[in-house]
Amino acid sequence: MFLKKVKRVIDVERAEEEFEQRMEDVTLEKNDRPAMILAALLVFVPALLLVLGIFGLALWGVFFRYF
Secondary structure (H helix, E strand, O other): OOOHHHHHHHHHHHHHHHHHHOOOOOOOOOOHHHHHHHHHHHHHHHHHHHHHHHHHHHHHHHHHHOO
């Protein structure tokens, strides 16, 4: 079941070559790059804010709880 993924991890150079071959025929349109950047920001910024908030809350609990 996971044999293909294991082979991809073990033989990285071959996996990269296969990826490059598959991507040769793919052409990006004019607005694809900004759309991908916006999608990445919509995914990563809230996750990053959540992690920073939890970290900040933990620091506040440790250092400023008694003041």
